[in-house]
Amino acid sequence: MTRRGETKPVTDSPVRENREQDTDNRLHPWLAVSDLTTGYADVQILWGVSLTLEKGKLTTLLGSNGVGKTTLLRAVMGLLRPWAGRVTFLGRDLTRNSPHSRAKLGMVLVPEGRQLFTEMTVLENLELGAFSKRAHAHYRENLEKVFAMFPRLAERRHQKVSSLSGGEQQMLAVSRGLMAQPKILLIDELSLGLSPIMALNLFESLTRLKEAGLTMLLVEQNVAMALAVSDYAYVLAHGKIWLHGDPRQLLKNDDIRQTYLGL
Numbered sequence: 638m639t640r641r642g643e644t645k646p647v648t649d650s651p652v653r654e655n656r657e658q659d660t661d662n663r664l665h666p667w668l669a670v671s672d673l674t675t676g677y678a679d680v681q682i683l684w685g686v687s688l689t690l691e692k693g694k695l696t697t698l699l700g701s702n703g704v705g706k707t708t709l710l711r712a713v714m715g716l717l718r719p720w721a722g723r724v725t726f727l728g729r730d731l732t733r734n735s736p737h738s739r740a741k742l743g744m745v746l747v748p749e750g751r752q753l754f755t756e757m758t759v760l761e762n763l764e765l766g767a768f769s770k771r772a773h774a775h776y777r778e779n780l781e782k783v784f785a786m787f788p789r790l791a792e793r794r795h796q797k798v799s800s801l802s803g804g805e806q807q808m809l810a811v812s813r814g815l816m817a818q819p820k821i822l823l824i825d826e827l828s829l830g831l832s833p834i835m836a837l838n839l840f841e842s843l844t845r846l847k848e849a850g851l852t853m854l855l856v857e858q859n860v861a862m863a864l865a866v867s868d869y870a871y872v873l874a875h876g877k878i879w880l881h882g883d884p885r886q887l888l889k890n891d892d893i894r895q896t897y898l899g900l
């Protein structure tokens with residue numbers, strides 16, 4: 638965290654430090670964040686963050702605890718006002734649009750901590766995910782899809798959410814997002830607090846969603862698993878994109894291995 642007006646730390650990127658270099662082959666992003674700057678009150682958290690997501694790809698955003706990943710997702714969703722910079726989605730500048738209008742266009746966030754209605758049933762939570770007109774029209778079909786992906790939720794559809802395990806609740810949080818008929822799914826901390834087997838189960842579901850053509854941005858603490866399933870990865874450090882590139886290349890990077898994998 639850095640206060641406004643302080644000099645910000647500069648870190649050399651051994652993979653790619655200048656993202657302008659690769660805009661040529663990433664010309665038509667599904668979503669683009671350009672030079673985004675924001676924070677809370679007078680505390681600046683993000684210092685000119687740029688990233689792009691391509692259609693049908695799973696992109697991962699990594700970074701230490703407290704670096705600003707959730708802040709970035711909230712700014713992308715319009716839940717936090719940017720101080721500067723732009724968010725474009727499907728070629729439209731949505732920087733000033735409300736979260737509601739972004740959701741209507743198909744931008745859906747699976748928030749950190751899930752934020753489910755725990756005193757309601759699984760099915761009621763899924764119904765709430767399908768609130769928009771566009772999503773409502775696909776309600777039956779989407780319900781079948783999420784139940785096929787997560788049979789445990791189908792079995793527990795009439796149970797209160799508070800009776801589910803952490804892993805099942807996370808399946809439900811992702812499923813509620815899918816019920817909204819997303820064009821892009823932003824997932825904040827998919828595997829946090831889950832057992833390794835449950836985490837694996839959820840990561841496998843992302844692979845299936847990608848095969849079905851969904852565009853996703855994943856924020857994840859489990860760096861090894863995230864890099865194993867993603868098509869592209871960004872690393873946020875000191876409020877900026879520090880590194881980005883092919884996940885296989887990043888896995889070979891000594892700084893990544895030491896900082897995020899403890900190797």
Ligand SMILES: Nc1ncnc2c1ncn2[C@@H]1O[C@H](COP(=O)(O)OP(=O)(O)O)[C@@H](O)[C@H]1O
Pocket residue numbers: 638677682700701702703704705706707708709
């Ligand atoms: N509502 C808030 N008000 C003030 N500071 C906040 C708020 N939310 C987060 N922060 C601070 O912003 C920084 C980035 O937080 P966050 O985006 O949640 O990080 P991450 O998701 O990478 O762990 C942290 O220093 C955190 O304490």
Ligand SMILES: [Mg+2]
Pocket residue numbers: 706707708749825826
């Ligand atoms: Mg977070």
